[in-house]
Amino acid sequence: MNGDCTRYVRTNQSYRDFFMRFFGLDPSAIGPDFVKYDAPFLKNVVKICCEQGIRTFYDEKMPDGSIVHSFARPIDKNPVTGITAVAIAVLSIREPGERLLAEQILSVIEQFGEYIPGGFFIYKADKDEELLYANKAVFDIFGCDGLEEFKALTGFTFRGMVHPEDYNSIFSSIEEQIQESEADLDFVEYRIIRKDGDIRWIEDYGHYIEYDDQNSLYYVFISDITEKHEQAESDKALHSAVIEALTKAYDSVWLINDIETQKFELFRIDKEMEHLMPANIAAKLEKFTQALAFYSKLVFEEDRQFFLEATSSENIVRNTESKLIYAVPFRRVFEKDIRHYKVEFTRLNLPGGKTGIVAGFKNVDDEVQREQTIQHSINQRDAIIEALTRTYDSAFLITDIKEERFELYRVDENTVHFIPSQEAAKIKKFSNAFLNYSKLVMKEDRDQFLSAVTPENIIENTSNKLIYSVPFRRVFENGVRYYNVEFSKIDLGNGDVNYIAGFKDVDEVRNGKQLD
Numbered sequence: 001m002n003g004d005c006t007r008y009v010r011t012n013q014s015y016r017d018f019f020m021r022f023f024g025l026d027p028s029a030i031g032p033d034f035v036k037y038d039a040p041f042l043k044n045v046v047k048i049c050c051e052q053g054i055r056t057f058y059d060e061k062m063p064d065g066s067i068v069h070s071f072a073r074p075i076d077k078n079p080v081t082g083i084t085a086v087a088i089a090v091l092s093i094r095e096p097g098e099r100l101l102a103e104q105i106l107s108v109i110e111q112f113g114e115y116i117p118g119g120f121f122i123y124k125a126d127k128d129e130e131l132l133y134a135n136k137a138v139f140d141i142f143g144c145d146g147l148e149e150f151k152a153l154t155g156f157t158f159r160g161m162v163h164p165e166d167y168n169s170i171f172s173s174i175e176e177q178i179q180e181s182e183a184d185l186d187f188v189e190y191r192i193i194r195k196d197g198d199i200r201w202i203e204d205y206g207h208y209i210e211y212d213d214q215n216s217l218y219y220v221f222i223s224d225i226t227e228k229h230e231q232a233e234s235d236k237a238l239h240s241a242v243i244e245a246l247t248k249a250y251d252s253v254w255l256i257n258d259i260e261t262q263k264f265e266l267f268r269i270d271k272e273m274e275h276l277m278p279a280n281i282a283a284k285l286e287k288f289t290q291a292l293a294f295y296s297k298l299v300f301e302e303d304r305q306f307f308l309e310a311t312s313s314e315n316i317v318r319n320t321e322s323k324l325i326y327a328v329p330f331r332r333v334f335e336k337d338i339r340h341y342k343v344e345f346t347r348l349n350l351p352g353g354k355t356g357i358v359a360g361f362k363n364v365d366d367e368v369q370r371e372q373t374i375q376h377s378i379n380q381r382d383a384i385i386e387a388l389t390r391t392y393d394s395a396f397l398i399t400d401i402k403e404e405r406f407e408l409y410r411v412d413e414n415t416v417h418f419i420p421s422q423e424a425a426k427i428k429k430f431s432n433a434f435l436n437y438s439k440l441v442m443k444e445d446r447d448q449f450l451s452a453v454t455p456e457n458i459i460e461n462t463s464n465k466l467i468y469s470v471p472f473r474r475v476f477e478n479g480v481r482y483y484n485v486e487f488s489k490i491d492l493g494n495g496d497v498n499y500i501a502g503f504k505d506v507d508e509v510r511n512g513k514q515l516d
Contacts, residue, residue: 138222170189385490
């Protein structure tokens with residue numbers, strides 16, 4: 001099979017007769033070319049076989065009303081060409097109006113049942129679920145030496161094969177899947193108890209068929225997947241542990257399993273949201289955008305539109321491609337107050353080339369309040385510094401006097417040429433800045449100036465004085481002027497202390513005093 005075309009590699013005479021009867025073609029005469037095959041039902045069955053890797057029985061209604069009962073088994077698929085090889089056997093043909101008895105079907109199946117790879121059994125689709133046939137592979141899976149031991153262990157019923165704790169759930173799942181499946185197929189996983197008491201995990205592919213008006217059967221293929229299941233559970237536990245470790249800071253966590261289909265699951269939900277999104281309602285929300293729309297009822301009305309736009313699938317995909325964490329801030333409404341929140345999205349690369357997302361909701365109210373307090377303190381500090389330094393030509397802001405960290409708060413025009421901004425940025429300690437500035441100080445005053453502006457002298461003199469003033473004479477191109485550098489201490493109220501060093505022209509004041 002290749003798309004909607006087929007090529008017959010090998011057929012026996014019976015199949016050629018069948019093909020001539022219903023399609024007017026001899027497969028052996030088709031040759032090596034692919035030809036269009038107008039049997040959509042068969043193509044669907046083949047597609048299911050190939051995609052799920054399962055063997056299945058199916059019924060196909062022909063134009064004359066005959067029902068062809070067949071068995072299909074996928075063999076292999078070429079990953080380059082996309083060509084799939086499938087083996088098909090016609091088991092029986094029910095003529096229009098003819099009743100096909102279970103005995104007729106069984107007689108055919110028993111001829112080749114032992115050659116089917118893996119476990120295969122048939123049971124009645126009634127309340128007793130009695131088995132009609134099981135091959136040797138089924139006995140081996142259950143640890144039985146033969147039919148008698150298997151009957152003694154299971155009662156020769158499907159219910160007797162399934163672990164008692166799993167039966168009700170898988171029975172409901174099978175019925176639901178058969179009702180929804182066009183091909184009457186089902187897939188379930190469950191536990192069994194072997195003869196030696198060992199518990200194993202089974203993968204079960206079933207096909208439902210009605211062989212007369214009142215009776216129906218299940219054809220089932222099973223295989224032991226215990227090791228695969230345990231590995232999957234281990235991987236799932238590890239996956240959950242990693243996500244748990246990464247998401248401890250979040251109140252609620254959603255796992256978006258596939259960004260394209262928007263499938264998601266609630267990994268964790270905070271108690272204050274349980275009344276808004278109970279588990280039974282959450283289970284009905286198939287897409288995470290629906291859940292976000294539901295969640296938006298908690299969002300402050302003024303932020304709601306921004307929240308919904310920022311959390312669209314397009315914005316999440318675009319922003320998580322370029323950022324490790326994409327954060328969307330909003331305000332969340334509670335009964336007594338409004339708090340600042342964030343939802344943070346992180347991308348996950350999942351198996352099968354799918355893209356997943358972890359969405360974590362975090363209460364950042366304390367953090368925002370702290371930032372606002374800090375910003376308020378900074379604004380207050382800046383206002384105080386601005387007020388204190390208005391009379392200064394230049395000002396240094398000393399942020400850590402012990403480590404001598406500082407910043408140039410203001411530089412007068414006459415100093416810019418002497419300490420350009422790119423050079424000033426390289427000066428890390430204020431003592432080095434004073435050393436640079438001392439080149440402007442009159443030579444006779446220079447040593448006294450540098451000894452007066454050491455960290456020790458600044459700390460000592462500002463501890464008992466509102467302003468610690470150091471006078472000096474500053475050299476200009478057209479003469480010498482009297483200057484002061486004045487130090488004042490600013491207590492920020494949180495244990496931190498800053499200092500202002502302001503340079504002030506006092507020449508007129510000094511000369512005025514001398515004149516008096």
